[in-house]
Amino acid sequence: MTQLNRLNGGLISRGSPLNFTFDGKEYAGYQGDTLASALLANGVRLMGRSFKYHRPRGVIASGSEEPNALVELRTRGRQEPNTRATVTELFGGLSARSQNRFPSLKHDFMAINDRLSNFLSAGFYYKTFMWPAPLWEKLYEPIIRKAAGLGSVSLDPDPDTYEHGYLHCDLLIVGSGPAGLAAALTAARAGARVVLAEEDFEMGGRLIAESSSFVNQSGAEWVAGVLEELGALPNVRLMKRATVHGAYDHGTYGVVERVADHLAEPPAGTPRQIHWRIYARKAVLCAGATERPIAFENNDRPGIMLAGAVRAYVNRWAAAPAQTVAVFTNNDDGHRTAKDLLAKDVNVSAVIDVRHDAPDVDGAELFKGAQVVDSTGKLGLESVKLRLSNGEIRTIDCGALAVSGGWNPNVHLTCHQRGRPIWDDEIAAFVPDTKLPVGLSVAGAANGVFSTAAALKTGMKTAKKALLDLDIQAPTVALPEAEDSAMNLKPFWFVKEGRGRAWLDYQNDVTVKDVRLAHQEGYKSPEHLKRYTTLGMATDQGKTANVLGLAVMSEMTGASIPETGTTIFRPPYTPIALGTLAGSTTGRHLAPTRKTPSHVWAQELGAEFVEAGNWLRARWFKKPGEKTWQETVNREVTTVRSRVGLCDVSTLGKIDVQGTDAAEFLNKVYANAFAKLPVGKTRYGLMLREDGIVYDDGTAARLAEDHFVVTTTTANAVLVYRNMEFARQCLWPELDVQLISTTEAWAQYAVAGPRSRDLLRKIVDAEFDISNEAFPFMACGEITVCGGFKARLFRISFSGELAYEIAVPRRYGDALIRALMAAGEEFGVAPYGTEALDVLRIEKGHAIGNELNGTTTALNLGLGKMVNRKKDCIGQVLSTREELADPEGLRLVGFKPVNRTDKIVGGAHLMNKDEPTDIKNDQGYITSAGFSATLGHSIAIGFLKNGSGRIGELVRAVNPLQESEIEVEVVSAHFVDPEGDRLRA
């Protein structure tokens, strides 16, 4: 239980001890620890097994770039795999499990893969396991697939919620290191709206990881003072635990804020994470830099870490990586690690510097011009083997090796919009190009300036310049005296190894050998290198590996690193949970739910609902005793045909069309003519797409000379309105016409059946004559009901019976449907839903979306004459195209099963009696089918080649998917009352 590698000092809260478990074993840590720092403090180095070879691995970094220490946190619906221990804030009761090992981290059976590495090199699955060919799909691939993958997910539903948020600011600052804080101070004091986003759970960046950033104070002290000032300003928003994951168009940034990841459970009502969209007029990228290692044989043992990370563990987290540490470096930065370790009384067994002119080290043995050529230790580092400048081989004992190969500026966001970084020879690293996403500038280490003094200065200057572009004058900020040392780096990427493997990409197990192999096989460009070896394709996106890989390839091709080029960086910078991207738009909330005015009443009756687009519509209204839905629907159909039924049709689109040129406008958007429609009359209309295909049908009712109410299908309400506005604003702006949608404002019910007029007489106020003479078929008018409530009445019929549609302002819709039910009781009224609605209209051969399926014309629908050739309208010209005008093309007709007990299946294709079932012989297809309660058997409508000329013929309706077919008779699509007498009664 003792934390044997815990040091003094650090920024952890020793007053708040915490217990946690890792792979079932209990440990102690402190508030402020990460899982990685706490494990190191407890002397735990072995934290995972590598992806392909299952080699023992430990943590190498201290931030989100960590490739090895991936753990599984939490359980059940909160289980999350591949969580980096380096960014996991320790909380009391945290329980973490290592991944990718069986049965345990110490004894992993799959380590056998390491022995077979010669067969498992890059691209192995294209080259081995190829014979015999059929075994690939049956045996090899399933095994490989099972062995692959990191971590596991739970199939339990996620109990947490996630939210989306939107922020606006003058200046977004990404990163709160010295550059970011200097920029924030500058902008904040200028009164600009500032958002400072920091990935870490503490602000300060390297200032809280280094021991000697400032001359007169500690980094942490200065950071605390700055945050106190910023936190008190109303124009500043500080966001910790917030990763700016992407730079999107026009100054829009995506940010993930981990609101409750550091708690065992989010408090009630608190989202687990918030995804923010930040609209920044300007942004400064102060994201710092990520350290890179030097590759050498067996450079992946637990304990071999990045030198800068070791300093962070020692200084911020008071955790030594081991009791004895060695340093391997190609620059002065590695020496700082030795210094900081010695200052905390940690034994430094050697400083191995590739430079012959390396500076002296006080307190540890220095080997100039030397290289590490190998390491030993089974489950953790025990020693390293050196080759000295004179060729001598030496062994140095150490439990950890701090490796410093240089730093790579975190340029990612500058490249999210097709940008490529440029090579800077002086620091041997890529820096941002001068061409940047609009509004974005870069400061500090992210721009290749590494000293604290330079970071502070550039942070302030860049912020000032950005604000000046916004006409905001920013004051000069007094900055503390800071270190300004150079790195004196000598580029050194990898030790020319012997027969062993040297790792580049730890997470995907890609070695220098793999890069050689890619080169040998002709995959030399960085794009090919990446995909062939999978270098940089793991969850860490190769943050510690990419540049090393390019350096190796560049050496092989002889081209320089900039000549070799890079792949493209894409968002997100670090992985994002899908739940966070979804936010609260999940389940029922994926799309809005639109409820009809009679919804509450329908629920009371126990109606079954169906989603029609975003609407909930009643499907049928089951009465007690009815055993199947078919029984219910049959009764509803029969009720409409023999008595009277009520159906909520409020969902159909309604568009108010007014203006001196309203009629002329309708002539343009409808295929048929409306200019001469008399006031008080309604007319059925067809709308075509510009290519001549029918896309919607509905009615237009003329309430006044300059006033129409247009209806559309439910599904197309939004589309028709959009198209009408396009016609109005863009095609015929000279027409004096005004449009507005009124779909929502009215409750509208179909009152259909022989007793419908009798029913309505009890609702419509007496002064309105709705006799057949005064209010004939297709009449319309504004009336009042129930003692003065304004309403509209339309005598239109979808069912084919004597029918009306009555509309009142929506707030009275609930009361009206109840009033209609009460008034209709004596006539045997019953409500009917969408299923009965559909049967009724099939019985009449009325087309709906099934028939208006995006490929059919007015001619196909048997409505060719409706396209008025004497006027221009959308679709008129192209509807005359030869192929669309085929006189023997598809025509809408009806079908009855020859065997009356057969069921016609919607979607069945039609074949001639004596021809084989074949695409060549395809005669058409069934579009709508259902059981006709009126006729007592299945009926259907559909399209048949030359259908109108084949009435009486027998054809086959084939259903190959379900291996069935039946014989059907071609009939008129108007099954019931073809003359339309009932309509006009």
Place this chain on the structure above:
Amino acid sequence: MLDLNPITPLGATTPQQEQYEGLTIGEVFDRAMVSISSRHGRNQDLMSRVSEKLDLKLPGVSEFTVNGDFGAFWTASDQWMFDAPHDAKSCLAVKIKEIVGDAASVTDQTDGWCRFRLSGPQSVEIFQFLCTVDVSALVQGQVVKTLIEHTGCFVLCREEVFEYEIIGPVSVASDVLHALQASARTLSSVRKAQ
């Protein structure tokens, strides 16, 4: 004679009100709304009729104007929404048509919308979870229309301090309210965490 009792957009008999820390969400159900769109070349005419008969200035782009209980807000080029107390007996649309005559097309919009009044110091903060428009930058007397919960909604920044109104399509009233409730809860929990 049967009488027709109205129900609210949420399907109740009375409008709803909810209290959160620093924020009240109140349903507004007693207003009538009428949309007017000026006809070609009749803008001047319309403006003078409205000014004369209603003592109201037709609002400019993204504005709303008020005269006592009566208001108007801009909705599109040459289109405005009038907003007045709801009277079950008389129809605002008829009254407005009488005033504007053939200078404009008039459409009753009263029942097409649900309305929620947000008041209190947190009423502006809640919008950071609701829509992409920078509501904190709106001044009193301004109106915008933007997406809230996948639907186009008006957001009015009222004359009174810390008072906003959201006007959305009536058929999604429960979803709009749900968005307001979820955002209110997120806001108060996030404020506590800071």
Place this chain on the structure above:
Amino acid sequence: MIINHPLLGPRDSQEFSYLGDASLLDRPDWHDVSALQKFHDYLYLRDNPAGEHRELWYHEAGDRSWLVVTRNTLTHEISKVELAQDVADRKDHKK
């Protein structure tokens, strides 16, 4: 993406729906002797440039205005936004 609406200022593109090339404003004359060919070309032929593109957007969740947006398909930079009605008004009309 942000569209700077000429009346309303900058708005997130999610308030809009996209239709296509602004050449859709140039609807041919149905009386024209080669109307069929012209309508066909109007509907189906596009230049699809890698660069500046004039296109139609509809402010569906806002003021329902149609806009002509000049946008660079490579860099996504939007250099101009006009009310489509203004653009249409400037053309010759054929009834």
